[in-house]
Amino acid sequence: MVVPELRPWRAARPHVVRIADAVRQCLARAADSVRPRPGRIAAALGPRSARPDRPGSPRVPRPKTWQFTATAATAGLALAAGVVTAAGPWDSSGQRTAERHRAVALEASRGADHGGSRAHAGTPPRGPQAAPPAASVLTGLGGTATAARSAPAAKSLAGVLGPLLKSPVLGRRSAAVVDVATGERLYGTGSDDALIPASTTKIATAVAALSAMGPNHRLTTRAVYEPDTEEVVLVGGGDPTLTARKKTRGLAGLHDLAERTAAALAKRGVRDVTLSYDTTLYKGATMHPIGVNPNLAAVTPLMVDEARTDDSTSGPAPRVADPAADAARKFGELxxxxxxxxxxxxxxxxxxxxxxxxxxxxxxxxxxxxxxxxNSDNDLAEALARHTALATGGTADFAGGGAAIIARLTHLGLPVKGAGIAVKDGSGLDRRDKLTAGLLTALLVKAGDPAHPELRPALTGLPVAGFTGTLAGRYTEGAAGVVRAKTGTLTGVNTLAGTVVDKDGRLLAFAFLANNTPGPAAAQTAMDKAATALAACGCR
Incomplete structure (x- = not known):
């Protein structure tokens, strides 16, 4: 197999070059381990896209190795990089967009993949061809790989994971592995013990918000006019992605709002106004219990660019002290x-x-x-927790958001009772949060359930190992493109929860939680090794 050179990508943006180089390395490793025979690639793509056998040619069985799964995933990511200009700022590979299109198509066909070749499986009706999504999510959305082989044997899986997860660098640990197709727990150690989950709490926030509001719900920011006082009030709608940048790339833009507001006022003959701002959508304290911290702005329903004082769009950053006043001031200037x-x-x-x-x-x-x-976006997480509370009749504060998340998970039939489970915020920055590995895997299984297509973004949003978000710099060897997981890190806390396609193409959900860890780097490495082993495991 000849691995193509990707030199034309050198003219692309740096992250695209990095993706292309990683893909080339993955393809090279696949080439070294797999010597394709005539027709093998076509067979790997399945009967819908394979060419008919030529008369007299021998029938080639489908490959049973995991390399084609990994290669298809990484090649899909490379192709997806070509549609970066059509994607949102957190969708640099275009993969998220493609997966959403596929989820819509599958929902329309009641969760089954009935038509066309794989090349067009992720394309929305009457739209341009979308980039191929990763195989790990295709499986969860109704692909055929899950049915190809049975789930790993519990005893064999324990033999692989047990020694890796018993490492002293993991402190007090909890782990679970579940077959997504059946919901059967294949491995567990302390899986019903409630530990500090850190940012894996965001999986619970995601599922609760999607369940309460639906995937098409939008957060609206308004400018209103009080005719009696000639006052313009900027009303915060709880959208932390509202931006004051000119190039909005699909985000709600303060520039657009100001232009439309000015036009509406001009039609009324109004040229001078008293400007005010309304933050009454939320209740209670605006300061997270963690205190002033570069990972989170004051929690208010009105802010622009997450109150960042630099040009960053994710990660820690200095924040303005009063996000609402800052947003209103910028609105007035516009x-x-x-x-x-x-x-x-x-x-x-x-x-x-x-x-x-x-x-x-x-x-x-x-x-x-x-x-x-x-991006493990804490500002969005806290906003979505409050909107979940509002959508279910609760109070939009820290306590109300946490209670609403628990209530929605209970409504979905997830195991939240007992075991000391608690949700005190939406982001996982609060050390009083307590979740179990069993609950985290149950959340992932529920998100992959064909009966709940509205929850699918809780899977498609997971960072992709070696490529996107908080996993972009991890798994550069082995399981890159195959592991998809939410990370979590606090002092003495390391967590990882997500999905992986094993050697036989089976989609598994896993959760690893470690508390009282002596150091973050060693604990993170141990968890990555366990997830990589899970990806490579046939475990018969």
């Missing part, structure tokens, strides 16, 4: 550029008599969930 003179803004509350001048809406909840999981 109004003045459009000929509307505004006073310095102050807090207020829009009355029931207020007339809506203009609105802007966030991307759909499915995209917000994917961004939250891929």
């Amino acid at each position: 109004l003045e550029k459009h000929g509307i003179k505004a006073t310095p803004p102050g807090p207020s509350k829009a009355s029931t008599r207020a007339i809506t001048l203009a609105t802007v809406a966030s991307p759909p909840l499915a995209a917000l969930v994917e961004r939250m999981l891929t």
Whole structure:
């Protein structure tokens, strides 16, 4: 097998070059381990896309090795990089978009993949051809690989994972592995013990929010006009992705809102206004119990660019002290550029008599969930927890958000009772959060259930090993492109929960939690080794 050179990618953006180089390495390893015979590639693609056998040619059996799964996943990611300009800022590979299209197609066919070749399986109706999504999610969305072989044997799986997870660098540990197709637990050690989950809490937040509001829900920011006082009120709708940047790339833009607001005021003959802002959507404290921290802004329903003071879009960053006042000030400056003179803004509350001048809406909840999981976005996580509370009649504060998450998981029939399970925030920054490995795997299985297509973004948003989000710099060898997982890190806490396709093409959900770890680097390496071993395991 000849591995193609990818030199034309050198002119691309740096992250695309990195993806291309990683793909080339993966293809090279596959070439060394697999010597293709005539027709083998066609056979690997399955009967829908394979060419008919030529008369007199021998029938070639389908390969049973895992290399084709890994190669297909990484090649799909390489092709996806070519549609970067059509993707959102957290979808640099285009893979998320393709997976959402496939989920829609499968939902329309009641969870079954009935038509066409694999090349077109992820394409929405009447739309351009989407990039191929990773095989690990294709399996969870109704692919045929799951039915090809039975799940790993529990005893053999324990023999592989047991020694790796008994490492002293993992401190107090909890682990579970579940077959996504059947929900059967294949491996467990302390899997019903509630430990600090750190950012894997975001999986629970994602499932609860999607369950409560649906994947198409959007968060709306409004500008309203009080005719009695000639006051313009900027009403926060709880969208932390509202941006003051000119190039919004699908996000709700403050520039657009100001332009539309100014136009509406001009039609009324209004040129001078009192500017106010409304943050009453949320209740309670705005400061997270963790305190002032670069990982999270003050939790308020009105902010732009997550209150970051630099040009970053993810990760830790310095934040403004009062995000709502900062957003309103920037809005006022934009109004003045459009000929509307505004006073310095102050807090207020829009009355029931207020007339809506203009609105802007966030991307759909499915995209917000994917961004939250891929980048471990704490600001989005806290916003989604509060919106889950609002959607279910609760109070939009830290306690109400946590209670709403537990209530939605209970509604879905997930194991949240007993064992000391607790959710105190949406992000997992609160050390009082307690989840079990059993619950985390149950969440992942539920997200892959054909009966709940609305939960699919909780799977497609998981970082891809070696390629995206918080796993971009991990798994550069072995399981890159095959492991997809949410990471979690606090002082003395390391966690990892996600999905993996094993050697036989079986989709497995896993969760590894470690508390009282002596050091983050060693614990992270131990968990990565366990996930890599799970990917390579046939375990018969």
